[in-house]
Amino acid sequence: MTPNPPEKPPLDSKPRLRYDAQLATSIEAEWQDRWDREHTFWAPNPSGSLGDGFEALKDRRSVYVLDMFPYPSGAGLHVGHPLGYIGTDVYARFQRMTGANVLHAMGYDAFGLPAEQYAVQTGQHPRVTTEANIANMRRQLRALGLGHDSRRGVATTDVDYYRWTQWIFLQIFNSYYDDALDRARPITDLVAEFESGERDARSLTDGLAWADLDDLKRRILVDSFRLAYVGEAPVNWCPGLGTVLANEEVTADGRSERGNFPVIRRPLKQWMMRITSYADRLIDDLDLLDWTDSIKLMQRNWIGKSIGAEVTFGVELHESLEIKVFTTRPDTLFGATYMVLAPEHELVDALVPSEWPGSQLDDAHSEIPLAWRGVFGAEVSPPEAVRRYRAFASSKSELERQAEGTVKTGVFTGAFAVNPVNDERIPIFIADYVLAGYGTGAIMAVPAHDDRDFAFAREFDLAITPVVEPDEKWLSENGVSSSDASNWIEAFTGVGVAMASANSEISLDGLDTPNAKAAITAWLEAEGLGHATTTYKLRDWLFSRQRYWGEPFPIVYDETGLPIALPAEQLPVELPEVSDFAPRISEDPEALPEPPLSRAGDWLEVELDLAGPAWAGLGGGPKRYRREVNTMPQWAGSCWYYLRYLDPQNVDALVDAGVERYWMDSARGDGVHAAGGVDLYVGGVEHAVLHLLYARFWHKVLFDLGHVSTVEPFQRLFNQGYIQAYAFTDERGVYVEASEVVERDGVWYLGDEVVNREYGKMGKSLKNVVTPDDIYNDYGADTLRLYEMFMGPLDASRPWSTTDIVGVHRFLQRLWRNVINEETGEVNVSETPADDESLRLMNRTILAVRSDMESMSFNTAIARLFELNNHLTTVVAANGSAPREIAEGITLMVAPLAPHIAEELWSRLGHPETLTYEPFPVADETLLVVDSIEVPIQVNGKLRSRVTVSVSADAATLEAAARADEKVAELIEGATVRKVIAVPGRLVNFVLG
RNA sequence: GCCCGGAUGGCGGAAUCGGCAGACGCGACGGACUCAAACUCCGUUGCCCGAAAGGGUGUGCGGGUUCAAGUCCCGCUCCGGGCACCA
Incomplete structure (x- = not known):
């Protein structure tokens, strides 16, 4: 296949077939058409509707290369977006040339806020905008020559796709976590256990056995076990977006990650996913993955596992009250000199006395230091002090809380707790440095050995009692002694030897920290005062959103207000048409948010005849139900798209089991890849905790229920860097069009005006966007691909520099000229064997390029190819032609990086077939030997x-x-x-x- | 505050195990071609001294280990990212 020579004679003396933008783009368009026509990148499945052609490739290994699911933005792509896509394409093409059946596809994560907000403003249905955006992005990506299997490019908004998203939701809803087996099981197994008496319900039901429960109580009991459940909990309500958000979607300063709107905590009934049941497996299985340590660490930190003990403290004058605290340092229990409850802790009201105890109002005789009463003074009674402090604490925004740093505030409650190890009476405070949502919402304060407690104790003049002997280094550096903490300037938080920790039954004195922890925990357990326990920072995943443009839940409610799953046969639940896409936000901050679907008229109610057990309210004949009006978050669709790429047309299952095993399980068992899953997953680091945690969770549920064969979805994760760009401001500080700025002697000018250079993300607001369309118009797609791969290592961020592109463009031009006569278009190769030096250089190049391709060091692979090409240029200059073996070798090696020009040269060199499946050159050992x-x-x-x-x-x-x-x-x-x-x-x- | 990652010519970046620092590209400079320019091709290019030969110096800063350090160790500075009272 050869392109038609340009029809018009050249305008100037430029050779007719010089490799310039015009020739490059015409070659590129022809090859892109041919690849489509010949289905070059269709990767056959071992069976099913995409199984044609498998026989021919059945001896190849399977390799699954995946890019993170893009959102089809209305702004289109800039040159930073395709960096990872080009990287995976080069890798995938190299894999094909080294004997793999490669699955590489690209779909669209198309539900989401921007299309909906645009719809709210214009009345345009989000589907219309979304489809237009997808079409534009497809066009831009196609022009890059990416070798995707077009049959597999699903969009989350396709009804055929979200039908299966809903199906997975049903699997999760209809499951519970069996703690004994440490895996999810069908909820029917749980019901069977209750019915047979194998599992005792009584501890959960005020002592009633399953047989004694009425239908409603049975449903509530079973629902409380489901992996997807409706829970009432403080959630992140974002009035600016009119929806609730997951913890992962809220930034540290209490704003929404999207849109940067303030987020407030309020209790609401919402769908939750029991991801916390998987906390340990999500941590442990990280060890099986080829991910960078930093991403693994971010996931571990987010899950935040802490091993410690729960200890029960009594309350003076309240025999019936018990306060449970969580601590990671039970060995310091003897050093607890006060206790702190979160201001919202449920026991606060019960233990606060109406008056300050004893004679404390008289400062002269008070046993209560003045400082304890905090800011409100002695004339305020304890309940009023608590009320005022709560008001003060809840009025602070997250930002203010941070701004205050380590300055601790709090108020004495007037009550005393009793330390169970030594019966010492310790004052109970409330303070906002103790969080209601973590552990038990209460702590024992050990100021000698905890920084926060130390700061609070100094502020409130509380006793500081050391119970761990600090090491010599710490003591000498701080110039203090271990016996007297009065002049300590910080807490000793390290490990050491326990001291001053004994009662009549147990002594920790002399034990090192780990042994002291074990000893005291055993004693607490024996005494019934506490037990070892583990807590996590990870919360259950808030899964519902008050939006229109998302997947509807396959859930209806009956008259009890409890959820009922639709049977899988009734899927999909399609999004109804509505006229108003905006969530309604009331002026009343206490009012419930009103999702757009709650105004969807006829759709809201449905008459169904649902089969099932009577106790669950089913099987009683046709009945009217009300639909769930929330929709799923955008993460839902992106949690499993990699599974649908495998078998996108399957109407009987989300993926055929054999197909799934062929692609996903192939990486296992080679001694390195322990978990299986996608062979290479490339995307930005910004998904380190959100998408990657949710997807791993769903995958593990599907694994437990037998729908997938691997424990993890993504064996190898590679985080690509970002392409950033310079931006320029004029003297007013206003951004000016970066493409018009020129540099003279280290100073930047727009016209004659000096402008100031900044560096940042590419975007409209900085006026520094460069689009792929610009670059392939000026140089062609191969030049763009090669430049992006040559700029630096794929995992590093780097600045875009349009002026640097000419280097790689010249390389392609020289390569072309080494093989093709620019004037005549004739192939200019000789059949005589290459000289020894050229052969040796090519074989060294092959060795280096192969190894660089495997490690995705494309920048150095390209540098090696430059060297070979530069050498070839001198050979051609000397002999008038290129030796065929060198010309073909370099063409094949360039092919993964710049496939269009390589195909064109390969074709002109006399090969009628695409080089996609040609073997990548193999180095000849004998030519690598040097003497x-x-x-x-x-x-x-x-x-x-x-x-x-x-x-x-x-x-x-x-x-x-x-x-x-x-x-x-x-x-x-x-x-x-x-x-x-x-x-x-x-x-x-x-x-x- | 804590935890990661990084710092190499004018610029982007190379450099297996500690063994010739600066591959490759851009830019700059010089030359060839051209009426001229662009394109293309050839050459030079870390910095300092020197006409040259050559010498000195050099991988953020300060120490150290070593025959030998961009690479290992200790102490800092700055930049990027994550977490942020998680008991």
């Missing part, structure tokens, strides 16, 4: 000369050769050679005395 090498000679570690010796030269030979070198001889003459280091194949170093 002599140049070795550096150092004197006192400084490079002074070089000698050429045989590769096999041993240390003595090497030293002799070095001594024979004229320059070296001169330098060591007369000096005492104290030592000679001669490393064969490396260097010689003479150390003079």
Whole structure:
């Protein structure tokens, strides 16, 4: 296949077939059409509707290469977006040439807020905008020559796709977590256990057995076990977006990650997913994955596992009250000198006395230090002080809370707790440094060994009692002693030897921290005062949103107000048409948010005849139900798209089991890849906790229920860097069009005006966007691909520089000219064998390029190809033609990086078939052997000369050769050679005395 | 505050195990071609001294280990990212 020569004669004296933008883009368009026509990148499945052609490839290994699911933005792509897509395409093409059946596809994460907000403003249905955006993005990506299997490019908004998203939701809803087996099981198993008495319900139902429960109580009990459940909990309500958000979607300063709107905490009934049941497996299985340590660490930190103990404290004058605290340092229990409850803690009201205890109002005789009463003074009663403090604490925004840093506030409640190990009476405070949502919402404060408690104790003049002997280094650095903490300037939080920790039954004194923890925990358990326990920062995943443009839940409610799952046969639940896409936000901050679907008229109610057990309200004949009006979050669709790529047309299952195993399980069992899953997953680091945690969770549920064969979805994760760009501001500080700025002598000018250079993301607001369309118009797609891969390592961020592109463009031009006569279009290769030097260089190049391709070091692979091409240029200049074996070798090696020009050259070199499945060149070992090498000679570690010796030269030979070198001889003459280091194949170093 | 990652020419970046720092590209400079320019091709290019030969110096800063350090160790600075009272 050859392109038609340009029809018009060239305007100037430019050779007719010079590889310029015009020729490049015409070659590219023709090859893109041919790849489509010939289904070049269709990866056959082992069976099913996409199984055609598998027989021919059945002996190949399977490789699944995946890009993170893009959102089809209305703004289109800039050159930063395709960086990862080009990287995966190069990798995928290399894999095909080294004998793999490669699955590489691209779909669209198309539900989401921007299309909906646009709809709210314009009345345009989000589906219309979404489809237009997808079409534009497809066009832009196609022009890059990405080898995607177009049959697999699903969009989350396709009804055929979200039908299966809903189906997965049903699986999760209809499951519970069996803690004993440590996996999810069908909820029917749980019901069977209750019915048979195998599982005792009584501890959960005020002592009633399953048989004694009425239908409603049975449903509530069973619902409380489901992995997807409706829970009432403080959630992140974002009035600016009119919806609730997951913890992961809220930034540290209490704003929405999208849109940067304020987020407030309020209790609401919402759908939750029991991801916390998987916390341990989500941490442990990280060990099986080829991910960077930093991403693994971010996931571990987010899950936030803490191993410690729960300890029960009594309350003075309240025999019936018990306060449970969580601590990771039970060994410091003897050092607890006060206790703190979160201001919202449920026991606060019960234990606060109406008056300050005893005679404390009289400062002269008070046993209560003045400081304890905090800011409100002595004339305020405890309930009023608590009320005022709560008001003060809840009025603070997250930002204010942070701004205050380590300044601790709080108020004494007037009540005392009793330390169970020594019966000491310790004051109970409320303070907002203790969080209601973590642990038990209460702590024992050990100021000697905890920074926060130390700061609070100093603020409130509370006792600081050391119970762990600090190490000498700490004591001397701080200039203090372990016996008296009065002049300590910080807490000792390290491990050490326990001291002053004994009662009549147990002594921790002399034990190191781990042993002291074990001893006290055992004692607490024996005494019934506490037990070992583990807590997590991870909360259950808030799964409902008050939006229109998302997946409807396959859930209806009956008259009890409890949810009922629709049977899978009734899927999909399609989004109804509505006229108003905006969530309604009431002026009343306490009012419930009103999702757009709650105004969807007829859709809201449905008459169904649902089969099932009577206790669950089913099987009673046709009945009217009300639909769930929330929709799923955008993460839902992106939690499993990689599974649908495998089998996108399957109407019977989300993915066929055999197909799933073929692609997903292939990476296992080679001794390195323990978990299986996608062979290579490339995307930005911004999904480190959100998408990657949710997807792993869903995958594990599907694994537990037998729908997928691997424990993890993504075996190898690669985080690509970002392409950033310079932006320029004028003297008013206003951004100016970056493409019009020029540099003269290190100063930047827009016209004659000096402008200021900044550096940041590419975007409309900085006026520094460069689009792929711009670049392929000016240079062609191969040049763009090559430049993006050449700029630096794929995982590093780097600045875009349009001026640097000419380097790679010149490379392609030179390659073209080495093979094709620019004037005549004739192939300019010779059939005579290449000279020895050229062959050796090519084989060294093959070796290096192969290894660089495998490690995705595309920048250095390209550098090696530059060198080979530059050498070939000199050969062509000398001989008038390129040796065929070199021309073909370099063409094949360039193919993964710049596939269009490579296909065109390959075709012109006389090969009718695409080179997509040609074997990648293999280095000839015999041509890699060298017999002599140049070795550096150092004197006192400084490079002074070089000698050429045989590769096999041993240390003595090497030293002799070095001594024979004229320059070296001169330098060591007369000096005492104290030592000679001669490393064969490396260097010689003479150390003079 | 804590935890990660990074710092190499004018710029983007190379450099297996500690063994010739600066591959490759851009830019700059010089030359060829051209009436001229662009394109293309050839050459030079870390910095300092020197006409040259050559010498000195050099991988954020300060120490150290070593025959030898961009690479290892200790102490900092700055930049990027994550977490942020998680008991």
